Amino acid sequence: MKKxxxxxxxxxxxxxxxxxxxGHKLYLEEIYRFSNQxxxxxxxxxxxxxxxFTKMKKAMQMSVQQGHQxxxxxxxxxxxxxxxxxxxxxxxxxxxxxxxxxxxxxxMNEALQxxxxxxxxxxxxxxxxxxxxxxxxxxxxxxxxxxxxxADMLLLTPNLLAYLFCGEKQNEFTIxxxxxxLRAGETSWNKQILQRLSLPDDLLAPTTASLTIAGQSLSVxxxxxxxxxxxxxxxxxxxxxxxxxxxxxxDQYSVFMSCGTWVLMxxxxxxxxxxxxxxxxxxxxxxxxxxxxRLQKNNMGMWLxxxxxxxxxxxxxxxxxxxxxxxxxEAPAFRSFINPDDQRFFNPLNMMTEIQGYCKETQQPVPATxxxxxxxxxxxxxLKYGWLLHRLEKLTGKYLKRIHxxxxxxRNQTLCQLTANAxxxxxxxxxxxxxxxxxxxxxxxxxxxxxxxxxARQLVRESFPLQYYQPQDQIKWQEAYQRFERYTGx
Ligand code: LRH
Numbered sequence: 001m002k003k004x005x006x007x008x009x010x011x012x013x014x015x016x017x018x019x020x021x022x023g024h025k026l027y028l029e030e031i032y033r034f035s036n037q038x039x040x041x042x043x044x045x046x047x048x049x050x051x052x053f054t055k056m057k058k059a060m061q062m063s064v065q066q067g068h069q070x071x072x073x074x075x076x077x078x079x080x081x082x083x084x085x086x087x088x089x090x091x092x093x094x095x096x097x098x099x100x101x102x103x104x105x106x107x108m109n110e111a112l113q114x115x116x117x118x119x120x121x122x123x124x125x126x127x128x129x130x131x132x133x134x135x136x137x138x139x140x141x142x143x144x145x146x147x148x149x150x151a152d153m154l155l156l157t158p159n160l161l162a163y164l165f166c167g168e169k170q171n172e173f174t175i176x177x178x179x180x181x182l183r184a185g186e187t188s189w190n191k192q193i194l195q196r197l198s199l200p201d202d203l204l205a206p207t208t209a210s211l212t213i214a215g216q217s218l219s220v221x222x223x224x225x226x227x228x229x230x231x232x233x234x235x236x237x238x239x240x241x242x243x244x245x246x247x248x249x250x251d252q253y254s255v256f257m258s259c260g261t262w263v264l265m266x267x268x269x270x271x272x273x274x275x276x277x278x279x280x281x282x283x284x285x286x287x288x289x290x291x292x293x294r295l296q297k298n299n300m301g302m303w304l305x306x307x308x309x310x311x312x313x314x315x316x317x318x319x320x321x322x323x324x325x326x327x328x329x330e331a332p333a334f335r336s337f338i339n340p341d342d343q344r345f346f347n348p349l350n351m352m353t354e355i356q357g358y359c360k361e362t363q364q365p366v367p368a369t370x371x372x373x374x375x376x377x378x379x380x381x382x383l384k385y386g387w388l389l390h391r392l393e394k395l396t397g398k399y400l401k402r403i404h405x406x407x408x409x410x411r412n413q414t415l416c417q418l419t420a421n422a423x424x425x426x427x428x429x430x431x432x433x434x435x436x437x438x439x440x441x442x443x444x445x446x447x448x449x450x451x452x453x454x455x456a457r458q459l460v461r462e463s464f465p466l467q468y469y470q471p472q473d474q475i476k477w478q479e480a481y482q483r484f485e486r487y488t489g490x
Contacts, residue, residue: 001027002449005063005074005230006439007056009036009161010239010408011098011261012306014052016059017433018068019440021449026440026463028433031066032059038098045098045347047157049084053164060225071227072447074165074217075235076158077242077439079261080178080286081131084160085151086169094147096157097140099131100347107139108132115196118279123193125184125272126177127284127298133179137199154204158237159214166215166232170208174241177287182207184272184285210236210289211446235442236289240264240296242438245289245453246431247404248461255392255400256294257385257419258434259409261303265388266296267396281391289442290453295395297388300340302409304377307351312370321411324374328414331371334480336364338380339488362487382418383484386477389423403427406434413467420469421477430466437464 001020008015015033019026034055038045063071084096108130112120117128126132133156140148155163156175163169173187183190187207194201208214217230236242243258249268258264272285273295285293305324312318319327336359338345348354352373359366359376367373393400403425410416410429420427431437437460444450450459471477484490 002072002447003068003070004072004440004443004447005060006235006436006443007059007074007076007161008239008242008433008436008439009052009076009078009158010435011038011079012036014055015436016056016063017436017440018063019437019443021444024462026437026459028437028440028464031063034059038100044103045100046095047082047098049092049096049160053161056161057221057225060227064225064227069228071230073231073233073443075233075237075439075443076161077235077237077239077435078158078161078175080175080238080240081133081136082157083133083136083154084157085147086153086155087150088152092160093150096160097136099136101136101139102347103143104130104135104139107142108135110142111135111138111197115193120180120193121279122274123183123190124180125274125285126180127279127282128180129298134181134193134197138197141197141199148200151203156237159205162214162232162234162237165217165221167218168215168232169205170214170234171205172208172234172237173210173291174236174238174287174289176207177285178238179204184274208234209291210234210241210287211442213446233443233446235439235446238286239435241287241289241294242436242442243406243434244268244294245438245441245456246434246460247406248428248457248466249404250402253398253401255389255403255425256296257403257405259301259405259407259415261301261306263299263301263381263385263409264296265299265385265392266294267392267400269293269295273395277395281395283391283395289438295392297391299384299388300345300381302412304340304345304351304355304381305374307348308355308373308377311350311352317370319370324370325414327369327371328374328378331369331375333375334379334476334483335372336367336376337383337484337487338376339490340377340380340384364487378415378418379480380484381415382422383481385419386422386424386481387485387490389425401425405429406431408432416467416469417472420471421473422481424471424474424477426471427469428466429469431460431464
């Protein structure tokens, strides 16, 4: 059986998965999982890229030690928008910033004095958001100009990591589509936007199509790990694009939801959809593994709960998955609702206080216990996905009958059931490791082992378990939805 390595590195943890293919079925095995968190120092949030690189090499070594000597290729996917800067000698100049850096908000507002949000959206088809590379670059220019002055080349995170393994400098299409620096439907950097913002127009390494070979693992890496050379493939290096490649969407009436720290919800489209309605509803157009697009909205996912867990750990009342489910069941339903995407939840010092503040200010019961907090979060998330489904149907003019949820957050079966309830649609959940599987699929296609995305999705259907959830208690959920809209002003 042939084997490839899929590195899926998310904003809360990273993992190396081994994907094998026997010509009929795909198999996936976890080799190593490690935690990955933004690090807060000197008022900024950074990614610990050296630690990520070290953990990746450790993972490869573990795999080789388990007897996986013959690996065809490796691919890397990560979260979007962030990047590293190289000097002209190819050295990493600084620790890459995390998109959660508070300064980006200021940078975005200042950049928008030079080019309006409407104009930017019309050019790129991408939602104007402070996390986007374009605004992070502008923030750098204003608040850390020396770093930008010294930079010779910008590589987006997965491509930066690929560079550390193979020495090639390129930015793959799907991750490049998260920058807001490509003209909609095009694949080269838009110099007009860069020039309007007085940003260097030759900094970003050239873009390259997905499903191409970036290079070969460096001999120094091969020696260190004790392995034969491995091809480094430009799979869909944006984790969301990889996840969507692995969701077994059936037809044009199927919605995808890639579920993790974020939840990305939308539909695949041939070309970017650019209209006032799309812009006003906060939707965006990003790239897919087959060089097309996905019309989607970037939403809050498990971040709210992850951040509450940080507070609970600090207070010594840590929970685990089963305990959270039990606490949810015991707490009363539909007591208080938040808009999970309210700016105040983006990166607060204390998530629980922030949620409590929101409920107090909107004159709702304030969640006090862990169970009440979990209820408030999960019900609000599901109701927001209901709201999004309505918007998506309006934008596409279609009745969207089925939702495919994939990614680590679908381990939370409560979230899947609540999503079916709040949307009134059947939910098909799986696969859990959607990004890693999509990453591997990209490699199998590039290696010529799988023909195309259609065949790949059929293979996913035949290789991995899917779970089905039907909507329940529709009258109660419709009443809750009306209250949710009232309290959140949506
Ligand atoms: C999800 C994700 C999402 C955004 C965000 C920054 O992991 O990639 O699509 O780009 O991270």
